[in-house]
Amino acid sequence: MSHRTMDWLMLLGCVSLWPGMVLAEVGSFTDCNEYFYRDAEPRGFATADTAEICQRYSNLYHFATLYDRPQRIPRWSAYTLGDPNCPGQAQKRSQWFVEPQLAHPDESPEMTTEAESTLSLDERRSSQAINEDYEDTSYDRGHLNPNAFQCNDNHIATFTLTNAVPMNPDFNRVHWSKLEKTLKAQLSGSCRNVGGKPYLVTGAVPRDTEKIPIEGEDKEGDRNRPYNRVSVPSHVWTAVCCDHGDNNRKFSFAFIGENKEASGLQIIPVEQLNTELSRLYKTPGPVEVFADDCGSESQKGQEVLSAMKKALYNTFQILLTDPYSQLVKRSKLDRETKMMTSQTLDQKKMQLMGLGFRVGISRLADGHSQFEKTYEQDNLAPAVARLARAAEALDRVCPFKELNFGVTATGWSCVKETRCECQGYAYSWCYTSDRNDWDYCCTEECTVNPESEVYECSRGDGSITKCSPYGYSMQTISGKVCRSDHPCGLYGKRYFWCYTDDEKNWDYCCSPQHRCGKHGYNYQWCYIRDPEKSWQYCAL
Template sequence: MGLLVLLGCVSLWAGLALAEGGSSFINCQQYLYKTAEPEGFDTQETRKICQRFNNAYHFATLYDRQRLTPHWSAYTLKGKSCDKQPQRKSSWFVEPQLKDGNTCTEMKIESESGLGKHERNSTQAISEDYENTNYDRGHLNPNSFQCGSGRTATFTLTNAVPMDPCFNRIHWGKLEKSLKDKLTINCLNENGTAYLVTGAVGGTEKIPKENGDKEGDRERTYERVAVPSHIWTDVCCDNANNNRKFSFAFLAENKEEPTLQVFPAEQLNEELRKMYKSLNIRVLADDCNAQSPKTEEVIESMKKDLNGAFRDLKIEFQYSPPSKKKKVFG
């Protein structure tokens, strides 16, 4: 198997590997609103990944090889329904391309990656990092938003961050379900394209922790993977009919009893600039018609789904007329 993997990777030409392995999103720019990537997140340790599985590109990720987590994943909502979906994966993928000089551009399960354990965990998180930590491998690009191979492709550790299990399975899970339903009705069914970027703001905590490891007799490196303090999503429904085009953003705490803020895309930029201490951050190419009446309609319908799902739900938007500011606490 190892030889087959090696041959399969070597056969990919170097130009393709360069485009996928850190320098460009050219092969997956269809997942970026106006083909423009988020700005202000790049560092010397970040790598741009066009997430490739079964010879197809499924979404884009900016990955941090120092924090061992993605800064963000950009994707689109696929289809109104998905028939005969693959079973949820128990084994997650890793990215051989994150190792400098590796030309394999397709995600692989760890045993078939062609990399030794040290080579794998020197540039990315591995499944062992999450064992006995009380954290989930939380998707940024949700598997429920994708179909077929695209759904399987979300199970790569370069699309995962440590999430509090209550936050991931209950609070954020309810938000994802409501968001998918509302985007299907108000965007896909109206001939629009739903572009989303979900990201994680790095905190100070790292996993795994030695004092929480139940298997203390094994060799394991501790304090590796950064636990995010917040999870955010920017949503843009692009539509040729400007009256049907809308956008908004979410920002939530990654903890058992989180708060959730809902506001315009530009306000998310401002919040992230404070958190990252950088004035250059911009997620979407523009505000994607944030002041559209359609925005208010979709948010109000989501509010009904999310009441009680978060400790504190704060929705803040300024709709027309511009002089009035609406602030709702649920």
């Protein structure tokens, strides 16, 4: 699916006033302990210059934030996962709020728009970021408590600059956004819907040496605006805790990523995150995000992590990179790489890198033997094509055999030890069940035919076949989460759908060309067939 080139400056510069009002209280977490696992706030982050904020909207508390006054960004926000379905709710709001109490503790506990604030401009600037800091820059206002995780008043309350940090647009809108969507789906199905309570803490590591600049050359002539006020974080992280009455269902894990275009996202245990954050924040003592690390070694946590990784593989259409990757043409990898479900690769050496995973290998010889073993034992569908000679050090390395897709044109996984190839016929195909059911496979990228307006691809014999882009969505029209091994697709039908559990229950999916929305009506709907046929009501 193609990505549109967006004008970051226009997006950051165009704001209008939101007439609502947000309330917050600064100075204590007493009234928002419910957002902390075991009522214990994260330890080791506070300094003499941080402020504790219980974020309050419409006389109710919604989450907690530790705000760094000199850096003018939050160090972390603690929250819980809200209702996964928010039908009819706007995804974004145009106006962000400021917190007068950060300048004057005796001020009213109302967080308001800057236009409604009784503080002067200098007073607003004194201890927090304000809207003009993000104008005419190339940075997004990146939520820590994600607006997509919340509904209604909880959703509105996230749009405060005390919950925002400057994020690289590619990192925020691609890498971190995909991670948040996958995380929400997994926590809904594996924690919230089975009696658990998901606690989350998302934070940002301030960077003294880099502050938001303004785009353009004539800085001095721009509205008497001061510059370099707001710290651009080096890293963004999220710690997840599913608290459950049954200790076998309790689990935790964490993510940390670099706030840049070519970002590395690591999936690590909470105790490892604590150690890493202590180093990054340069804290004088230990860091503890969750009390007792919330069962980070549980079997359930490992199962959820496995499902998370698989969903991320499918979502990003994984690009397997390693010391050989620079020798393989990017266009060929983009065309041939679909997913990876490795059982032999060392998970501790695996990182999500941009739109792929990087695997660390200590020596070339180890890498060669490891990948030969991986190709023989794992279901890589496909991974790497062939090696080109590029350096004398690789002259004696035998080329790897080329691997083909393990997913058919309409989305079925190949079974019975078959994979997508000709297998005696002119077209590419594979078996999809033990009953000898089979399906065509794509030999080229699955794209939209501009004449028919349906997804089609070549099947290898000069003919074309209908197809569906694999892994384009993991959510059905009613907001249910697709089974991790069965994302939305055609699967031989005329409409898009997916299984939602192991009992073969299923639901429709929106067409990848027509996402859920109002589309000129007063209700949410989308087409489930191409081109623009058979619509259904849907939930965002």
